Structures are given as C-alpha cells and as structure tokens.
Amino acid sequence: MFDLVIRNGTIVDGSGRARFTGDIGISGQRIGVVSPVPGSLTGSEHIDAGGLCVSPGFIDVHSHADRAVLTNPYCKSSLFQGITTVFAGQCGGSQGPVNDAMKERAAERAKRMGVEPPSVDWHSFGEFLGRIEDVGCGVNLGMFVGQGTVRNYVMGYEDREPSAEELDKMRLTVRDAMKEGAFGLSAGRTYMPGRLAGREEIAAMCREIAPSGGLYACHMLSEGDAIHEAIDELLYVARASGARPHIVHAKVCGKQNWGKAPSVLERIEQARESGLDLMFDVYPYIFAQIGTLRGIFTGVAPRLNIGELLSALRGDPEGAAQVARDAETEMAKIDPVRLRNLPQRGVVWCQNTREHEWKSLEEIAADLGIGLIPAVIWLGVENHLAVKTALIMSENEVEMFIKHPFSMISTDASTQDVLEDKSGAGHPRTFGTYPRVLGRYARDLGALPLEDAVRKLTSVPAGRMGLSDRGLLKQGHFADLVVFDRHTVGDSGSVETPSEKPAGVKYVLVNGSVALRDGEITGEKAGKVLRR
C-alpha cells in the first residue's frame, strides 16, 4: 500500500528508453516502485494518468531564482511548467557571501534607481541557503557561488589585479562556499565586477572547485562577434584548473554572427574528445533577455522622465541630437558592453512601428538614414516608449543547440508567484521553457524524440550536477514528477504577454508532495535546499 499511486500513465522515465504504460507507487518522499503493469498498484490516494505522460520533474540548471525565492517562495512560474529543481547563483552573481561594503553599494544603487534597498540579513553563502530553508521553497534549489560576488567581497569594484593576499582570500572564500554546499563556480564574463578578472585569476578560483568535481558554469566573454575567443578562454581556464567547464545559455547573437553555431559545436566536440567534460545548456527561444527602451536610458539618466523628454524633443531636432550625443558619451562611460551590443539589439515588439519588429537597431537606423542613438530616440517617440528589445538568435541555430547530444535545457529566468508582468521586460521563458521544448521542438517540429527531450530535461542535468537520486523515475529516487499531456503541452506566452501559464502540465510532485494539481498550485513548499 503506497501513500500515492499514479496510475495508467505513459511512463517516460528520463533515461531515454521507450515509453511504456504503467503505475508509479510513492511512499513518503520517494518512489517505491515503477510498475510496467497498469492498474497493478494501490495507494491511499490515486492520480489517474490515463492518456497522460509521467516523467521525472524538470531540472533547470541555469536559473536566476536566487533572492526571488524569498519573496516568491511558491515558485509558481517554475511549477506551472514542471520544474522541480533549479540551480541559481549564476552568471557570476550569488546572494552570498555578502559584507557591509557590498550592502552599502547595493543600497546606493537602489537609491539611484529609486527603488527599495534589498533587505539582507545573512553573510555567508551557507547562511543564505539556510535563509531559504527558513522561508520554505516550492522547488528544490541548489546554488553556485558567483565569481563576481567573490571578487566584490574581497576587492569591491577595483579595476586591477588582486594582490597575492587578496587572491588567497578569494580562493578561501570559494573553498568555504564549496564546503557550504555550492555546486561550483559561476562566472558572468561580461558583468561587473567579475569581468575585471583575468583568466589566471579565474583559473585560480576554479582550482578550488576542481577537487570535488564542481562545475565552472560560464557565461562567456562573448556570445557573438568574439565567441571563438571566448571559447579559447573557457578551455584555457578548464585546462589550467582541472575544473569541469560548462557553457551556460549557449547561443550565437547578432545577425552578422549567424552561421557560427556549427563551428561552436565542433569545438565543444573536439574539447570533449581531448578529455574535457564540457557540456552546455540552452533555452528554446530566439531572443535573449528582453529590455525596454527605458532600460537603455536608465543607465544614463536614472531620474530622467524619458516620456516628458521625448515629447519635448518632438519638433526639436537639434535638442534631440544633443541628447543623443550626451547619451552615447554617458553610456560609453557607464556600460560600454551595452553600448557595444546596442547596434545588434533587435526590436522584438513595439506598439506603433511594427514594420520595424525583428530588425536590429542598426538596420532600423539604416532604414531611417539616421544615427543609431537618434534612431533609438525616434523609436521611443513614435511608440511612446512601448518598445522591447533583445539580442536575436537564428531559429535554425537554436534548434541545432537543443538537438545536440551534449546539451541540456535551462530557463535563464527567475521564478515568480504573480502572473502579471509589471516591469514590461519579462521573458516568456520564465513560464514556458519546458513546455515549449516538449510542444514546439519535440512534437511540432519533430526536432527530437519525446524520450530524448525528456532526458535532456531530467537525467542529463541531474547527472551533470551530481544528483544521484533525482532525474529518473526509478525506485528509491525522490518523487519529483510531472504529469503532462503530450498532445497539448506547450508554452502560451509571447514577447508582448510573457507571463502566461503554459498548457498541458497537469500535476507536479516535489519530494512526494503534490505541488500542482489539475494545473493549479496547491501551496505546498516541499522543495529542499540541495548541497553538493
């Protein structure tokens, strides 16, 4: 007699083997038995999965849930799409360790942006994990320690090489985080202050994670023009340190770079042949993080009322030109990376000038016969600032990454408990990533068999992270499960309305507790903090 039996389901067990019909018996937090005989098990409670697929819970290896889980503890956007485990602390930034100087800088930044300063009552990496345990969490959560965070902790935003003493302190900080349960080191090679580190410094950090098999999860130096140089750096760090390299949110951005994906994948294969345990994750969308037009300017003039400014500039071309020059100068100082990427950013949605959607800002400027920044200002005026931009990838190359034998899936998103998108900059991946892989890529495009798709969402990431009792429907494993309809599963969000509940996900179990029932959140916070 089991606590819960999922009956008559089409079992896709995560290993990649062919689906079969059967029952799953759950005792407490774990799977008691997987029976290939439908209707053979009885329990105190039953879920009828007739006609539906049952698979292991999806494992999001690249999540920015982090601090969001403290304020969105039910993790609804994750559960709606079948995610039962997330790995946060990515792109060089983790919530711990944190010191007073960092808290002060964060408070100053919040003041500049006119938002509430974050409340931080923890210090070490491990204390933050404990904080999540206090609040409770809808999904299981593991964390990486961020290289940028560690540098910030020891050196602040100093743009120089560390002294021997500082380097030692950073290494010790990484070592401590690993002891406290980190799954590895993450880097965001284009972000401050992590990008101030050279490759030797990164390799020194990675030497601290190598002995325990931690991953070096790298948001690379370039995902476009200099992607091959970025791979050079990644491979150098891996070879110099012995750490297992992992490329996060793999992509090739910017139209002029489309066509590079095959050579990127070839280099990944070569690196593996040479003995490196290199893999990557990818999200199933052709546009990266969405920014608003307001976002392009906020770095320049956070207190500026852009709306008023733009209306005033209508009919004042000289004033507009001056604003354009000032904006460019300021952006070059504050965020040169953003300025460098600006020409390649594409308009992915706009209110009034729809003929410019899916063009890059550079193309739009050329169409209009004006400069880049004036074109951005023009778009803002014409659309009353209702413009969303993002770096754009090729549909064909995104599919290539998804299908590749050494890829797995991630969201690169946070988690949220509300369905409204207040910022205007939300990405549909927050709600739709996993249903989109199953619906669009596996079913509709036939890019990969269902069994293989499920494997990339479950046992492949579990193996990558060293989770020995998750990611498979197997006796003794934790009962993290998803029940979905393979005929209807799919994402529902768009650039315009990103926060839409996906279709076809019926039940989600986290550690044996029903967290989603008939598509509705039950309010369970059954997730565990995972420590390597």
Ligand SMILES: [Zn+2]
């Ligand atoms: Zn990133």
